[in-house]
Amino acid sequence: MPLTDDVIVVEGLTKRYKTVTALDGFSMRVRKGEIYGLLGPNGAGKTTALHVLMGVLTPTAGRVTVFGHSPFDDRETLAPRVNFSSAYVQMPFNLSARQNLDIFARLYGLPDRTNKIESLLAAFKLTAMAKSKTGSLSSGEQTRLNLCKALLNDPDLLFLDEPTASLDPDIADLVRRTLHDFQKRKGLTIVYTSHNMAEVETLCDRVLFLHRGKAITEGTPKEVADRFKKDSLEKVFIHLARTGDVMDAETSR
């Protein structure tokens, strides 16, 4: 077990494909109970980093530990404590929302499946759609269903890949508040990717900007904005996206 309260420790993480370097020796630490944002333009390496942390993509070099365990070798220890949601991952279309959640509740070995499923459906305002086939749900409803799945096992660590993409502002706000509530009540640690900088400022305790697989800057949203003399993360994002190549050469964390 780790001696610090670091839930995730990443050192010199590199992922190379044949002609592309998706992650270029970046390091980061995520503390227990914080919401940590992985930010950057398309192709920066956010999702690749998330996949490596989840243990579904093996790195070319570097060291990764989650709760002191390797996500590649100790999956059995980590799987019950971790979950994941993405706007781009779905569940079988011809099963109802409730049936899909029931299947995952069984896979996670939950003792009181029914109550857990009903409370999550209610939290994400999906109770009325519980019997609907998953394929008939709107993309926003499917995103919320994925979030229900992600919280089924009361995870200690949650990976969220653009969880509010395709949600209207009202529902996106509901999702943010619900996630925040879970995080506060259960001390949940969240690693979060999003292109919505206003949302990141509201939710994240700390953020890490990636550009071409390299860590450019890290800190609280305010610290990062101040560091670049900008008044919002959105402006920092645009600045880094446009000048990131220069930053690559000049900046180290």
Add this chain to the structure above:
Amino acid sequence: MISFNRILTIVRRYILIHFKSPARLLDLFFWPVMELFVWGFFTVYLKNSNLDSTGRLVVTLINALVFWDILYRSQQALSLAFMEELWTRNVLNLLISPLRTREWVLGAYLYGMIKTGIIVLILLVLASVLYAFHISSLGFSFIPLAFNLLLFGYAMGLFTTGLLLRWGHAAEALIWGVPFLIQPFSAIFYPVSVYPAWLKPIVLALPSTHVMEAMRHVIDTGQFPWPSFWIALGLNVLFTLFFSWFCLRMLERGRSNGQLVRMSG
């Protein structure tokens, strides 16, 4: 430790997916029944033309048809189960859950066994009603022979799943194509003696060939040829080990080159 609860959850899940989809239900009945009609009426023609005065050919053909379906459906069980996850973009959800690869494979095997069992039952009942065919023509021998075909179908399922892991959706057609690659060389509707000498080593390397030869032997003599059974079983063990290695190798490759996550989202 393997969790039987998770294995049964996978079985439950595939059964739910199957029985809630009219297209998949049709797939369960349509093709085997149509095949039975074709071969059944062909055997009626043989009978009426006095081309099969002993009735042996009829029994052999219908048994061959049922056995072919066992092989074909069990091969599809695993690869179609994996395809199901690709179609619904659900692979990542399973990969990060506590479900282990071997639990998923065993769940898919069990689901395949149930599916194959239902199809065989339907074929036997229909063959009995329409063509006065009786399973008693093979008696107890049916079980060990069918068991060997089930094993070979599963081994081929591992192979096609490995191909899916390697090439993703591009390899989709192989799920249906691979069984037909071995069909002409498995002595299903004709004996091994019809093959040219140069082809026989390949033919005899397939467990399915030994099962089909054993089936004809039982119909001809009423005796169960244990050597054929053991040879088929031994070959099945070899095929299973080799294709398991291949499938796991492709899984690791997919984890390393990102193919697995690309297929998932």
